[in-house]
Amino acid sequence: MKEAVVVVDMVYDFVYGILQTDRAQKIIPPIQSLIKAARESGNEVVYVGDAHLPTDPELEVFGEHAMKGTPEAETIKELQPQEGDHVLEKRTYSAFFETGLDLLLRRLNVDSIVITGLHTHICCRHTAADAFHKGYGLTIASDCVEALTDEDHNSGLEYIKTIYNAKSLTSGEIIESWATGSKVKI
Numbered sequence: 001m002k003e004a005v006v007v008v009d010m011v012y013d014f015v016y017g018i019l020q021t022d023r024a025q026k027i028i029p030p031i032q033s034l035i036k037a038a039r040e041s042g043n044e045v046v047y048v049g050d051a052h053l054p055t056d057p058e059l060e061v062f063g064e065h066a067m068k069g070t071p072e073a074e075t076i077k078e079l080q081p082q083e084g085d086h087v088l089e090k091r092t093y094s095a096f097f098e099t100g101l102d103l104l105l106r107r108l109n110v111d112s113i114v115i116t117g118l119h120t121h122i123c124c125r126h127t128a129a130d131a132f133h134k135g136y137g138l139t140i141a142s143d144c145v146e147a148l149t150d151e152d153h154n155s156g157l158e159y160i161k162t163i164y165n166a167k168s169l170t171s172g173e174i175i176e177s178w179a180t181g182s183k184v185k186i
Ligand code: ZN
Pocket: 050, 052, 058, 065, 066, 091, 092
């Protein structure tokens, strides 16, 4: 069985556009390292980003953002998907809700996921909830997720660890575990 790095909402509007915070930019380098290592170790990389329709309930909370078919809903240049990666669109907080992610992961023989992206206490948390409910193993890459404030980030991380039984590891620790695993197989 394999592991998949799920990259949540690393799209233009969240990093450089209407929902922009400087905090989002600092997770780009560790995500780059993590997805590179995932590809090299035979694990999977799945992007699930917002692509909203005007009737989506969430827009009543946050206003229009990452609207489907606009440049603002595209993955940022620094994290462009590569051949062999998978790209799905979402319309709610969870990367699993009506996106086909569960079917994709099952077809790829993935039984655990690593959550990265934005924001720790909203979309990462809801994605973690669905992963937990569906029985996936769950790791949160602690230096690859961010939120709008320290408090939101820390409370989100704590909730995901406590309630969804997620391992909280740094990108370096996850990369090391893949390297160790591949050595064992050899
Ligand atoms: Zn959204």
